Amino acid sequence: MADSTIRVAAATRRFGGLVAVDELSFEVGRGEIFGLLGPNGAGKTTTINLLTGLLRRDGGEVSVLGHDPQREAHEVRRRIGYVPQETNVYLDLNAMDNLWHHAALYCRDLHGVDARIESLLRLMSLWERRKDPVRTFSGGMKRRLVLARALLHDPEIILFDEPTLGVDVQARHVIWDHIRARREEDKTFVVSTNDMAEADALCDRLVIIDRGRAIALDTPEQLKANLGRDIVTLRTTPAIDEPELLFTGLGVQAVSRPGPDQLRLEVRNAASIVGEMVARMGSGRRIESVHIARPTLDDVFLHHTGRGLRE
Amino acid sequence: MRRFLLLLRNEFALFRTAIPAHAVAALQPAVLYLLMTTILVHPTFDMNMARPETVLGAELAAALEQVGSPVGEPYVRLAMVDWDGGTVDRQVIRVEALDGGSLARPVAVQHFGLIDSNLVKNFRNRLTTAALRLWDAELGPRSVTVEQHPWLPHDVPYNVYFGMAVLPMATFLAAAIIGAMLTAQEFEFRTVVEYRLAPATLGLILGGRLVRLALTALLSAGVVWLAVGLVTGVWPRDPWLVVLILLPVAVVAGCVGMTAALLLRRTIPAFLVGLVGAFAGWIVGGAFGLPSSFGATFERVSRLTPFAHAIELLFPRYFGDRSSASAVTIGSPVISALVLLLMAAGMVALTAMVYQRRVRRQE
Numbered sequence: 001m002a003d004s005t006i007r008v009a010a011a012t013r014r015f016g017g018l019v020a021v022d023e024l025s026f027e028v029g030r031g032e033i034f035g036l037l038g039p040n041g042a043g044k045t046t047t048i049n050l051l052t053g054l055l056r057r058d059g060g061e062v063s064v065l066g067h068d069p070q071r072e073a074h075e076v077r078r079r080i081g082y083v084p085q086e087t088n089v090y091l092d093l094n095a096m097d098n099l100w101h102h103a104a105l106y107c108r109d110l111h112g113v114d115a116r117i118e119s120l121l122r123l124m125s126l127w128e129r130r131k132d133p134v135r136t137f138s139g140g141m142k143r144r145l146v147l148a149r150a151l152l153h154d155p156e157i158i159l160f161d162e163p164t165l166g167v168d169v170q171a172r173h174v175i176w177d178h179i180r181a182r183r184e185e186d187k188t189f190v191v192s193t194n195d196m197a198e199a200d201a202l203c204d205r206l207v208i209i210d211r212g213r214a215i216a217l218d219t220p221e222q223l224k225a226n227l228g229r230d231i232v233t234l235r236t237t238p239a240i241d242e243p244e245l246l247f248t249g250l251g252v253q254a255v256s257r258p259g260p261d262q263l264r265l266e267v268r269n270a271a272s273i274v275g276e277m278v279a280r281m282g283s284g285r286r287i288e289s290v291h292i293a294r295p296t297l298d299d300v301f302l303h304h305t306g307r308g309l310r311e
Numbered sequence: 312m313r314r315f316l317l318l319l320r321n322e323f324a325l326f327r328t329a330i331p332a333h334a335v336a337a338l339q340p341a342v343l344y345l346l347m348t349t350i351l352v353h354p355t356f357d358m359n360m361a362r363p364e365t366v367l368g369a370e371l372a373a374a375l376e377q378v379g380s381p382v383g384e385p386y387v388r389l390a391m392v393d394w395d396g397g398t399v400d401r402q403v404i405r406v407e408a409l410d411g412g413s414l415a416r417p418v419a420v421q422h423f424g425l426i427d428s429n430l431v432k433n434f435r436n437r438l439t440t441a442a443l444r445l446w447d448a449e450l451g452p453r454s455v456t457v458e459q460h461p462w463l464p465h466d467v468p469y470n471v472y473f474g475m476a477v478l479p480m481a482t483f484l485a486a487a488i489i490g491a492m493l494t495a496q497e498f499e500f501r502t503v504v505e506y507r508l509a510p511a512t513l514g515l516i517l518g519g520r521l522v523r524l525a526l527t528a529l530l531s532a533g534v535v536w537l538a539v540g541l542v543t544g545v546w547p548r549d550p551w552l553v554v555l556i557l558l559p560v561a562v563v564a565g566c567v568g569m570t571a572a573l574l575l576r577r578t579i580p581a582f583l584v585g586l587v588g589a590f591a592g593w594i595v596g597g598a599f600g601l602p603s604s605f606g607a608t609f610e611r612v613s614r615l616t617p618f619a620h621a622i623e624l625l626f627p628r629y630f631g632d633r634s635s636a637s638a639v640t641i642g643s644p645v646i647s648a649l650v651l652l653l654m655a656a657g658m659v660a661l662t663a664m665v666y667q668r669r670v671r672r673q674e
Contacts, residue, residue: 088501
């Protein structure tokens with residue numbers, strides 16, 4: 001990648017006998033929203049901590065804006081913003097005080113900070129509540145405040161760990177919109193999430209991580225397209241006992257049972273065979289529902305690991 | 312400088328996250344002082360004597376009146392009462408006939424009620440000294456003269472000494488418990504991540520917090536200073552010197568509180584370390600009297616605390632310089648000042664090391 005801001009090459013980190021990050025490699029381009037997608041415990045937060053320099057690596061190379069975060073932590077930290085999983089703000093202080101606190105610790109030049117604070121609070125729709133204790137904010141408002149704080153010292157890269165964890169659907173979209181808008185300002189985002197909808201909607205590219213290893217890396221669309229199949233979900237009464245036998249010759253590539261009366265089939269082209277499927281189920285079985293879908297990132301994860309993201 | 316002032320402003324804004332600790336720091340030492348002054352220091356005890364009916368009894372009463380502290384306010388005051396031999400309130404002296412005989416050989420009998428041994432001792436000393444005076448009067452040239460040479464030309468009222476001794480305690484308590492609370496909260500609120508990643512230097516971060524703690528601690532001591540002055544009318548000489556004496560105590564205490572919080576990472580245990588440290592150190596360090604008045608071993612232990620040195624440096628500010636040799640000595644002020652500075656510098660170095668390991672180190 002020509003204009004990469006982050007390069008991770010075979011990075012490894014162990015905690016005792018546990019390999020949290022296992023020879024992970026990826027690159028992130030300038031102005032990109034890059035996702036780290038994986039279930040809890042996959043190694044996403046550890047990866048982010050390797051990028052910040054909070055954690056030392058046991059092997060491999062990491063470069064952030066041309067600097068090694070382990071050896072040149074000061075240079076890296078000056079140019080990155082970090083939003084941790086927990087909303088770590090001073091709840092008894094107001095939004096302004098929280099941002100001023102950050103400015104004293106992070107901003108290289110304090111001239112114009114007051115204007116920047118106002119601009120960011122307005123941008124995040126928090127200006128009207130700037131003097132209220134943060135304790136009175138909703139989850140989404142707190143998250144927006146943390147994002148404003150991470151942007152205050154004008155970092156080139158923002159590492160965002162679980163951006164919308166614990167916030168409602170409406171607030172999620174507002175936060176996504178803010179991230180996309182900052183991307184237009186040439187900011188680079190690395191977003192860790194276990195939410196496939198978030199990864200799908202937000203990320204330009206993503207790496208799917210499982211047990212510390214990268215199992216797939218591409219744009220969300222390409223990852224799904226690479227599966228080359230559709231998902232047919234059937235609900236029948238009674239349930240189909242031997243689907244492989246029943247649907248022989250229809251190109252069924254994988255079968256699983258999400259529920260007792262549900263059947264999930266991966267097929268090459270659902271539209272061309274669904275009529276035949278219905279016909280084979282015959283009159284002795286009531287068809288409750290037939291659902292045809294394009295694959296999701298969960299399907300991609302399932303395809304590579306044999307289990308769902310939420311399992 | 313602007314960054315440091317901004318950091319300092321933010322440190323003071325964090326007051327809102329630890330209001331109870333600030334309330335305890337500001338009020339508790341002054342309340343303790345006022346209570347102790349009322350309960351332990353204020354009373355002047357009446358030494359009751361049954362109204363004498365003989366000349367010898369009257370002479371004993373007159374002698375009792377003359378015995379007392381060479382300087383200062385009386386601690387025990389003679390009071391004539393009509394006593395019928397009933398219940399005794401603390402103590403009463405009555406001149407009685409020996410074995411029920413005639414009053415030609417009278418005996419001064421002390422009847423005691425329910426009192427503590429210290430007061431028994433004081434009442435008995437007063438009586439025996441008065442009897443000695445009567446006896447001396449008849450011995451002529453063989454009489455024994457007892458001279459009293461007080462160390463200071465004036466009394467050391469206990470409410471002034473105690474108030475003076477509360478000053479370093481108030482300073483220590485405020486810096487230690489607030490330092491502990493603010494630092495432990497960073498772990499509980501996870502705001503410590505802000506400090507872990509901050510490009511700001513360790514010196515700036517620690518300096519901001521320590522200066523804030525020191526200023527708060529001095530304000531807390533100021534409340535006690537005011538209380539002592541208003542109650543006793545005694546104000547220290549060279550107030551700025553008092554501030555300079557208390558400053559290293561505040562730094563040591565702030566470091567104790569912060570280090571406890573960095574190691575424990577929880578608010579209540581860290582708060583308790585500050586609280587217990589303040590009171591235990593203060594009691595050992597001269598809360599109730601100059602360390603040297605309690606023996607060499609106690610004094611040696613006392614001098615391991617900043618309190619002993621601070622109290623000895625404060626003493627002349629309240630009571631004037633030593634005027635004569637005394638059994639109760641005060642350490643060299645230069646050494647005490649040096650020890651306080653070394654303690655402060657050592658604690659700052661230790662806190663910086665612990666902070667680096669617990670917050671800033673790459674794991």
